[in-house]
Amino acid sequence: MKYQIWYMKPSFLRSIVGSSPESNNLSATHVHLKDIEADNQEDALSRMRAENWSPKGEALDFQSKGLQHATMTIGDVLVDEGDAVYLVTGIGFSLLPKT
Known part of the structure; x- marks a missing residue:
């Protein structure tokens, strides 16, 4: 299955408590x-661990995208082929409602 990988902007980190992205x-x-x-x-999350996808520092250009983390973490998002949007949480994934 194909997944789009979306990493949370540092500016959203400050407001994530109690809220979810649209x-x-x-x-x-x-x-x-x-x-x-x-x-x-789960496989997508594992593949997006920095040591798996950026073993030679491929993530070093993240600063140009305004990002500060290389490993997928809480607050990041997966979008599957059916356009279902999943938020990475502390206990797995949460399906975000269509808005």
């Missing part, structure tokens, strides 16, 4: 990083 306006709070192939959400 699924139809991810670019306001997140940066589209790349598209990947993965078996499922």
